[in-house]
Amino acid sequence: MSSIKDVAAAAGVSVATVSRVLNDHPSVSADARSRVLAAVEALGYRPNAVARSLRTDQTRTLGLVISDVLNPYFTLLARSVEEEARALGYSVIIGNADERPELQDHHVRTLLDRRIDGLLVSPTCGGSPLMLDAAKAGTPMVFVDRWIAGVDVPVVRADGRAAVHALVAHLHALGHRRLAIIAGPAATTTGSERVEAFREALGEYGLPLPDAYIGQGDFQADSGRRATERFLDLAEPPEVVFAADNLMALGALDAVRDRGLRVPDDIALAAFDDIPWFVHTDPPVTAIAQPTRELGRAAVRALVDRIEGRPPESVTLPARLVVRRSCGEPASAQAPAAQPSPMQRSMP
Amino acid sequence: MSSIKDVAAAAGVSVATVSRVLNDHPSVSADARSRVLAAVEALGYRPNAVARSLRTDQTRTLGLVISDVLNPYFTLLARSVEEEARALGYSVIIGNADERPELQDHHVRTLLDRRIDGLLVSPTCGGSPLMLDAAKAGTPMVFVDRWIAGVDVPVVRADGRAAVHALVAHLHALGHRRLAIIAGPAATTTGSERVEAFREALGEYGLPLPDAYIGQGDFQADSGRRATERFLDLAEPPEVVFAADNLMALGALDAVRDRGLRVPDDIALAAFDDIPWFVHTDPPVTAIAQPTRELGRAAVRALVDRIEGRPPESVTLPARLVVRRSCGEPASAQAPAAQPSPMQRSMP
DNA sequence: CTGAAAGCGCTTACAG
DNA sequence: CTGAAAGCGCTTACAG
Numbered sequence A, B: 001m002s003s004i005k006d007v008a009a010a011a012g013v014s015v016a017t018v019s020r021v022l023n024d025h026p027s028v029s030a031d032a033r034s035r036v037l038a039a040v041e042a043l044g045y046r047p048n049a050v051a052r053s054l055r056t057d058q059t060r061t062l063g064l065v066i067s068d069v070l071n072p073y074f075t076l077l078a079r080s081v082e083e084e085a086r087a088l089g090y091s092v093i094i095g096n097a098d099e100r101p102e103l104q105d106h107h108v109r110t111l112l113d114r115r116i117d118g119l120l121v122s123p124t125c126g127g128s129p130l131m132l133d134a135a136k137a138g139t140p141m142v143f144v145d146r147w148i149a150g151v152d153v154p155v156v157r158a159d160g161r162a163a164v165h166a167l168v169a170h171l172h173a174l175g176h177r178r179l180a181i182i183a184g185p186a187a188t189t190t191g192s193e194r195v196e197a198f199r200e201a202l203g204e205y206g207l208p209l210p211d212a213y214i215g216q217g218d219f220q221a222d223s224g225r226r227a228t229e230r231f232l233d234l235a236e237p238p239e240v241v242f243a244a245d246n247l248m249a250l251g252a253l254d255a256v257r258d259r260g261l262r263v264p265d266d267i268a269l270a271a272f273d274d275i276p277w278f279v280h281t282d283p284p285v286t287a288i289a290q291p292t293r294e295l296g297r298a299a300v301r302a303l304v305d306r307i308e309g310r311p312p313e314s315v316t317l318p319a320r321l322v323v324r325r326s327c328g329e330p331a332s333a334q335a336p337a338a339q340p341s342p343m344q345r346s347m348p
Numbered sequence C, D: 001c002t003g004a005a006a007g008c009g010c011t012t013a014c015a016g
Helices: A004-011 A015-022 A030-043 A049-056 A072-087 A101-113 A129-136 A161-173 A189-204 A221-233 A246-258 A292-307 B004-011 B015-022 B030-043 B049-056 B072-087 B101-113 B129-136 B161-173 B189-204 B221-233 B246-258 B292-307
Strands: A061-066 A091-096 A118-121 A141-144 A155-159 A179-183 A214-216 A240-243 A268-272 A286-289 A315-318 A320-323 A345-347 B061-066 B091-096 B118-121 B141-144 B155-159 B179-183 B214-216 B240-243 B268-272 B286-289 B315-318 B320-323 B345-347
Touching (some): A091 A101, A091 B091, A101 A118, A101 A129, A161 A286, A161 A320, A179 A221, A214 A221, A221 A246, B004 B015, B129 B141, B141 B292, B155 B292, B161 B189, B161 B320, B214 B221, B246 B268
Parallel strands (some): B268 B286
Antiparallel strands (some): A320 A345, B286 B320
């Protein structure tokens, strides 16, 4: 692989001049420029980003540590992060924590060792010392989706409170009174916030949220299945299960199906996070949709602002309820239409 | 951020000794070693991977360029690649080509500039000059899933031929005679191979594959929807649509649903690539499952073999048919059971 | 076992 | 406008 020296030799100039041409430095003669460009072309020269990074102390790379790539919500988030980063001239390296704190730390460490310019994290747990130290040490950092309290790091996330209230209103209107939730890990903000929003909304309707109706999940499908089985084993099972993410909803569907029961006839189901597949499940799943692409974009912009010396801004975007058929038909549309209408209602 | 010099100063040794300790070089006195280790600890020193890479000419990083991250098949592939790479001491940088050749080239170029040790590619198109040049120039490379003919690069992929034959046998047994396929881009191997395998299998049953029954898709959902609409507009629409990947099957489901039609009553559906969601769609979708994790693992092993000077091996693994309800009930199980049995049959 | 020194491929004041 | 030279943070023969 040819280096800048080879180009300089071929063009009959110094490496400094080659470097200037490559970096669009203004003070290069037209003649020198064209000779360098010709040499670059002839040799198929490509600058060594490693050497450039060592010298300039910037990698033009962002690290993104997400909780679980197999979760379509995070996949979409990752994609939107990459798109926006590319638009701003950055690459992104993704680390998949798989909801495991030690794997999260592994990726944070590796990314730091590679001297990424900034870090986007959706923290799996309360707060690893490694991440906190990095933040304190001045590594540009932004939290997406989930965050850690008490750390001076901008947060880009969706606020699901209003949508959870809309969901509970919807469920209440359908006559449901025994509502259960499959929560995420209490150590994550999204794990605890969604339960709190749910409890608060239930309170407005005078409905309780007994401990037996709070399933402890870990945001992965299996835990949704187990929590649902436990609900179904109760002397008085809930009428509705609200899964705090889409994968646990998938597990819940599995559990219901394995018992030979039907959604929504035997038990209703709703999920946090909307994904394309929810339109095609049996039945289509009522879900709370996050503005995922916007979150990714905003997170990158905040991080790049921070990296490039502009004040970064925290951003909170609203989620919205998408009603489908998994919680039952509204009274007005009792008889299922022969032609399934797209019956999809959105509320802010 | 402290450097090796700071550690050397703090430990009272030269940077060479620090480097030796860090790299587990045997010839270091126990005393020097412990002083260095103490200094490393005290300073919170972490080696700069950029500098190390420049010096050693290896990044211990693999590049993975996949066609579409949002496709669950590729997401799972990417995850398995990362896992195996991590186990072997490598990191991976993922580039999402989004089925766009120019984006694919962008990522290949960026990855090459970063001097990744090797490249794993699932080529979006016939063969970009950039990629071919890189292969010729000796960049360690392995193709996964899709490949390019006439290039001396190992290929790790699944052979779906037997499973496609099993699918056609299944469809024929259910009484279907008019079978259509939504193909992927002809420029990709998986795009053309799946059509060929399908045509060949149909031939064994004396069934034709008229041009009108070959929809041209691009492996993304929208194209599956459009192709299906065209099928449904035919004077004699097919009885079965076989989508050559899971996203186009999703689009097909959309199209059928939008017309107020039902799967499998009005039209049957099968897909290449099995994904967890197919169990929960309405109805569950009959699909051809690839050994995705094994493919990822094998691809990484082949690439690392190549990088580390061992002869890499091409690997072909069999796909298998997973029968669900989207093509109709077998005659023996005419009456749908009240309790939906997991009726899931596997054939090699 | 240890250190001084060269060198990986760049960029960038500095001097001309 | 141009080039010689220093230096980014490491690793590794080489000499002792």
